[in-house]
Amino acid sequence: MRAVRQHAYDQPLVVEEVAQPSVGAGESLVTIAYGSVNPLDVWIANGAVAAAGPLPRTPGCEGVGTTADGARVAFRGAGLGIVRDGSWAEQVAVPNAALALIPDGCSDAQAAALGIPGVTAFDCLEAAEVGAGSTVLILGASGGVSTIAMQLARAHGARVIAQTSSVNRVGQVSRYADEVVVAAADGLEAEVREIAPDGVDVILDPLAGPFSAPCIRLLAAKGTLVLYGASAGKEFCFGPQEMYRKNARLIGYSGLPVDPEATARSMEALFALVAAGTLEAVIAAELALDDANEAVDRITGNRAGGKLLLKP
Numbered sequence: 006m007r008a009v010r011q012h013a014y015d016q017p018l019v020v021e022e023v024a025q026p027s028v029g030a031g032e033s034l035v036t037i038a039y040g041s042v043n044p045l046d047v048w049i050a051n052g053a054v055a056a057a058g059p060l061p062r063t064p065g066c067e068g069v070g071t072t073a074d075g076a077r078v079a080f081r082g083a084g085l086g087i088v089r090d091g092s093w094a095e096q097v098a099v100p101n102a103a104l105a106l107i108p109d110g111c112s113d114a115q116a117a118a119l120g121i122p123g124v125t126a127f128d129c130l131e132a133a134e135v136g137a138g139s140t141v142l143i144l145g146a147s148g149g150v151s152t153i154a155m156q157l158a159r160a161h162g163a164r165v166i167a168q169t170s171s172v173n174r175v176g177q178v179s180r181y182a183d184e185v186v187v188a189a190a191d192g193l194e195a196e197v198r199e200i201a202p203d204g205v206d207v208i209l210d211p212l213a214g215p216f217s218a219p220c221i222r223l224l225a226a227k228g229t230l231v232l233y234g235a236s237a238g239k240e241f242c243f244g245p246q247e248m249y250r251k252n253a254r255l256i257g258y259s260g261l262p263v264d265p266e267a268t269a270r271s272m273e274a275l276f277a278l279v280a281a282g283t284l285e286a287v288i289a290a291e292l293a294l295d296d297a298n299e300a301v302d303r304i305t306g307n308r309a310g311g312k313l314l315l316k317p
């Protein structure tokens with residue numbers, strides 16, 4: 006079968022013929038419909054995450070496909086694409102505990118866009134206790150996680166303010182937000198204060214770097230900043246008084262340690278929302294396995310504009 010393979014961290018990914026995956030006890034062979042592309046795959050591909058993982062290996066921490074008995078399934082986590090071969094291939098062996106069933110009414114492409122982004126959005130909103138009346142600022146609003154987070158926050162009755170750095174993505178983002186600000190880090194605070202003079206209750210921040218200090222200043226009393234990514238930078242400085250004088254909270258979130266079985270149930274809950282017509286992911290492009298390096302480049306250069314999927 007064909008698979009994308011990573012042989013080293015300083016070389017492009019290659020597509021080659023490899024043996025069919027061996028399937029262990031408690032695992033299923035999944036014939037892939039889509040291998041999802043997440044920033045996590047990019048961090049793994051450049052050695053920033055899981056550099057100790059075995060090489061060569063097949064990337065892809067998330068995907069959807071069909072089991073031998075014909076069930077349509079989605080999966081993420083369980084070490085796939087990190088310490089064992091992942092989804093950027095024609096087939097993959099997946100631990101049964103990580104399999105989520107896809108219902109009628111939810112397409113393979115939608116399901117492939119919801120595992121890592123959807124569960125992250127769901128968990129971050131829950132950690133911040135977003136509810137009716139909350140004002141929520143969502144950074145990097147055109148991103149996979151943010152697109153889902155905006156819809157879920159609104160379903161909770163929150164007011165959603167979306168930040169995008171890309172003026173040409175305002176139309177896409179506006180579908181899911183009450184207000185949109187187009188701002189780089191240095192203009193963020195002023196732009197948001199124009200529409201929320203007293204600040205915001207919750208901020209979902211996948212960017213960090215220069216974005217996080219203005220976010221902390223923007224928190225209202227007892228506000229919560231959820232940091233779950235570092236797309237714009239790994240470090241930032243802020244005045245501690247800007248947090249403690251407001252009784253504000255800074256929460257970190259990582260989906261890596263989350264139990265695969267619990268994650269699979271969360272994914273099924275998200276797929277049900279898609280089937281009911283109340284949630285949608287934005288698919289930016291379906292690419293071939295041979296385009297894996299292009300997919301990595303689009304995410305690295307912030308040129309994705311929605312979810313990228315690899316179709317074997």
Ligand SMILES: NC(=O)c1ccc[n+]([C@@H]2O[C@H](COP(=O)([O-])OP(=O)(O)OC[C@H]3O[C@@H](n4cnc5c(N)ncnc54)[C@H](OP(=O)(O)O)[C@@H]3O)[C@@H](O)[C@H]2O)c1
Pocket residue numbers: 043044045121122125144145146147148149150151168169170171174211212233234235236237258259260261304307309310311312
């Ligand atoms: N902790 C976890 O468990 C977890 C889970 C999933 C994702 N993440 C992290 O969360 C981040 C977002 O993931 P995703 O899947 O939503 O990614 P994505 O689909 O690639 O979207 C990221 C969005 O962030 C904005 N952005 C990206 N690079 C930027 C930069 N240098 N400066 C300013 N804005 C930038 C862009 O939005 P605009 O063009 O609209 O500004 C982009 O669409 C990534 O860092 C990822 O690693 C963490």
